Amino acid sequence: MDIVDTLVASLRDASVILIVFGAVFGYGILRGQRSLLALTFGLYLALLLSLEFPYYESISHSASFLGLHTLKLTLFTVFALFGTILFGRLLSRVIDVMAIEGIGRKVILSLLTTALILSYCYHVLQIADSINPGSRANLLFASHDSFFWWLLAPLIGIFILF
Secondary structure (H helix, E strand, O other): OHHHHHHHHHHHHHHHHHHHHHHHHHHHHHHOHHHHHHHHHHHHHHHHHHHHOOOHHHHHHHOOOOOHHHHHHHHHHHHHHHHHHHHHHHOOHHHOOOOOOOHHHHHHHHHHHHHHHHHHHHHOOOOHHHHOOOHHHHHHHOOHHHHHHHHHHHHHHHHHHO
């Protein structure tokens, strides 16, 4: 029973990572490589805009039904959606590979984007406690020093892959 308990605990710890990776990878399969790149760049734009957005407090006071964390998450999502659409329009259609074509690139880019999203959950949106990604994810993403490296990793990956 110890092996089964260990396996269940490991799957529970990895479930958030697997769910995020599955969503990002599924998006890449359905929409193509260009859309996956646009999502990754859109997340960078959302990070910049959400960190420098000056009106969180005033919106939170006027819209009392929204908590500050909910407001930050909502605006981050809006900024990411805007950035994804913007970069989707700007990126060349030459790199658009659909479905199974370029699966290796999509897997690597999905892993890097998943790491970027999870590092945002820890350091920018501060919602890691509510989604409880597990102790192994805490080791990877919770350190403040690792945030820089998780921000840099997708850019290096994109530079090497494309």
